[in-house]
Amino acid sequence: MKVTLTRRYSFSASHRLHSAKLSEADNQRLYGKCSNPYGHGHNYIVEVALGGPVDPATGMIANLANLDSYVREHVLSDFDHRYLNEEIAVFKTIVPTSENLCIEIFNRLKGFPGARLERVRIEETSKNSFEYSGESK
Amino acid sequence: MVTITRKIEFPASHLYHNPAFSAEENRRIFGKCNNPHGHGHNYTLEVTVAGEPDSVTGMVLDLTELKDLLDREIMQRMDHRFLNYEVAELKDKIPTCENIAIVIWNLLAPRIRQGKLHRVRLYESPELFADCYGDGAGR
Numbered sequence: 001m002k003v004t005l006t007r008r009y010s011f012s013a014s015h016r017l018h019s020a021k022l023s024e025a026d027n028q029r030l031y032g033k034c035s036n037p038y039g040h041g042h043n044y045i046v047e048v049a050l051g052g053p054v055d056p057a058t059g060m061i062a063n064l065a066n067l068d069s070y071v072r073e074h075v076l077s078d079f080d081h082r083y084l085n086e087e088i089a090v091f092k093t094i095v096p097t098s099e100n101l102c103i104e105i106f107n108r109l110k111g112f113p114g115a116r117l118e119r120v121r122i123e124e125t126s127k128n129s130f131e132y133s134g135e136s137k
Numbered sequence: 138m139v140t141i142t143r144k145i146e147f148p149a150s151h152l153y154h155n156p157a158f159s160a161e162e163n164r165r166i167f168g169k170c171n172n173p174h175g176h177g178h179n180y181t182l183e184v185t186v187a188g189e190p191d192s193v194t195g196m197v198l199d200l201t202e203l204k205d206l207l208d209r210e211i212m213q214r215m216d217h218r219f220l221n222y223e224v225a226e227l228k229d230k231i232p233t234c235e236n237i238a239i240v241i242w243n244l245l246a247p248r249i250r251q252g253k254l255h256r257v258r259l260y261e262s263p264e265l266f267a268d269c270y271g272d273g274a275g276r
Contacts, residue, residue, distance in 0.1 A: 001242070002270040003235050008263065049268075054239070057155055058166060059231025064265070065168060 004118050005061045006049040009071055011080035014041035015096040018085075039083060044098075045123035046075065046105060050115040062114035074108045098124040102132035110134065140255055141197050142185040145207050147216040150177035151232040154221075175219060180237075181260040182211060184245060188252025198251035210244045234259055234267035242269040 016039035017031040027035045034040070048071060052061050078088060084096040094100050106120040121131045152175035153167035163171045170176070184207060188197040214224055220232040226240045238259040246254045260266040 001239055001272055003239060004268045004270075005235055006266050006268065008265070054233075054235045057157065057231075059153070059233035059236045061235055061267075063166065 001054075002051070003054055003061065004049045004051045005115075006047050006119075007064065007067060007071075009046045009048065009076060010043060011046070011076050012041060012043050013079050013082050013084050014039045015084040015091075016040070017095055017097060019095050039085065042124050044079075044101075046071075047119075047121040047123075048109060048117070049119040049121070050112070051118040052115040062112070066114050067112065070112050070114075071109065075105055098122050098128065098130040099132075102130045106132045106134060138187050139190055139197055140185050140187045141200070141203075141252075142183050143200065143203050143207065144181060144183045145212065146179060146181050147212055148177055148179050149215050149218050149220050150175045151220040152176065153231050153233065155231060175221070178261045180215075182207075182241065183256075183258040183260075184241075184254070185256040185258070186249055186252040187255035191251070196251075198249065202250070206245065206248055210248065211241060214244075234261045234265060235269075238267040238269040242271050246271055 017034040153170040257269040
């Protein structure tokens, strides 16, 4: 029986889409107002999906309190109310699109000891969402 | 393949308690979900059926039939109930989102006559949900 458990979290942060590999004109053409020089922010929603057997003793795939503290420690405490470009190391060299954010958050959470990380889904706004399930799928 | 999804909502109460654990273990593992008189949620259930649209009706399955099935098997069983005590299928289980989703899958899968049950998604709150795909491939 395949079952997954998904928990939603949120954090607020700012970013700027700008690639050092492109000219200013190309950045502006490609990213538009997302490339405005001082950045802008979003209320990000992060859905973390876990899979694995349901423990018959607890009825759970993973203990939510453990997941909450893991996500807080590895993601939310670093990302919330930050400027992603400057304050998250990986985004000094890659563009903090929500695609890349999905991959970064997935990589930070894949070591969760309680269950298998199935998927990270990010809503940048209510209109845009992104998913990453790791390389092997 | 096309999927169609129907959503229903039902308030119900539950508590988490495993009699094999000591009181302290129950408290440590389940936290406030172990409070002895239980607590409630507005559950939202999304049931997704997959199939090919019928060449005559254009439907994967008749939504009225699905609505009646959900009413008969889920609403009448779980709506405004204390899940631990009033739902026989959950009697010896901890009524977590995962286990309720599995019970719902098992109730619905054999009773869907057109198309195949693809996913049962049960929200306990907007922040927490379980997906059950049965034993099929799913995602």
